[in-house]
Amino acid sequence: MLKLEWLRMPQQTAYGCLYCQTAASFKGDTARMPKTCPTLTHEEIAKDIQGYREEPLKTLMQKADRTPFTPDGVLRNRVEELIFFAQEMGYHKIGIAFCVTLMPEAQTLAKLLREEGLEAIPVCCRVGAVDYSEIDLPKAHPERFAAICNPVAQAKLLNLAQCDLVVQVGLCLGHDIILQQTCQAPVTTLVVKDRVLDHNPVRALRG
Structure with missing residues (x-):
């Protein structure tokens, strides 16, 4: 603390x-x-604000400023913000790079996006079925198959789908960085993985 x-x-x-x-x-x-x-x-x-006077930052800042509240002044939750922001930006294809342990949440997100007229393109972290041993990572049980997280493949598949925006849902720390570095579309984080605190790391910062 x-x-x-x-x-x-x-x-x-x-x-x-x-x-x-x-x-x-x-x-x-x-x-x-x-x-x-x-x-x-x-x-x-x-105090250098020139970038905000030019595209694409000008539009991004304008849309971001409108995102937290409804026209009636009611706060939106993060999922509602995501949907509103995507619609305001004219994004249609929304990639979902999700951890296999959060598949139900990814399914719900995809459903909500589709209900709002957006196309959801989910890709699971274990895509490719690549064994840990293939990239020299240790395994607790060497005799058993264990698939690695594969953020490079997730990103490349979302690039291939020409996503307008990619949403991270619970990727491991480090893997999230790889995804962001590989994605061609902008990436935002919806869920941060925290195995101890039910994916709410801010609790570790509050006494």
Whole structure:
């Protein structure tokens, strides 16, 4: 668990955000910003908004800004946000790169997407049926077949399907990185795998 005293300590290689208690950037109060605030120390980066005035970031930021709330001001949950954002962006083919342990959730997501007129293209992590031994990974039971997670194949199959957006559902840490690096379409995460905390890692950060 993080301690407040540690958060207050300046770090030689860190920006000031982690131990700042002013919320000055949020309020636009430059006078109250700590000297280590990157808004001050790296103004040429922090205040460079040119990218948001040009496509594709201009549209992405506009749609993202509208995503959290309904027109009536009601908060959307993350699945509702995903569907709304995809529709607003004009995405049609939605790839679902899912962990085999979360197949029921992936099936439900695919159903919800299809009900909203979107095409769902799920690909399971164990696609290819490649044994651990084929890439020199250890196995608890060497005599038995055990399929590896295959994020490269997941990504390539979703590329082949020409997905507009790829949604990660519970891929292992590291495998999610490989998927993101290999996918041609943008990737967003719906479910983060946490085997201990029922896929809710934020619980580990709250005392």
